[in-house]
Amino acid sequence: MNATEPSPLLGDVAQIACGPRQGKTRPCAACQTKAPGLLTLAYTGTPEALAAAICGTTPDSCQDCKTKAETIISKTAQPPRAA
Template sequence: MSSTAEPSATLLDTIALIACGQREGKTRACRSCARKARNLLGIATTGARGTLPGVPGEGGRDHRGGRDLRLG
């Protein structure tokens, strides 16, 4: 029988901070990104990165004003 472990609060906080635009000095994600962390973890674990806008490296746009997130 397989069981699914609950992700730790620290992991969800880290995912939310990355989604919100992690940078030096920023320690917390906005409320909107914090609410999305569990779903983002699910997407990341299934390998479905290209399905969401705003995922760096996938040509997405930043959720706070349309900044282009593509690298290079």
């Protein structure tokens, strides 16, 4: 039994935070590292806090990162996919 299997959402969160790029299939290492914290914020924090965490600047995050935050929150609000 592997109790530490990462949530498939983590990959999605990392990808969204990193941003879509043509030909890019994986988020960069920095975004993968940030993903668990971003996922926690998506569940427990505000959209502003999540956007700031993605952007890396406070108190104001850019519109791009606000959009990413909303995308992540809409994803995490969905029930898990059935296997």
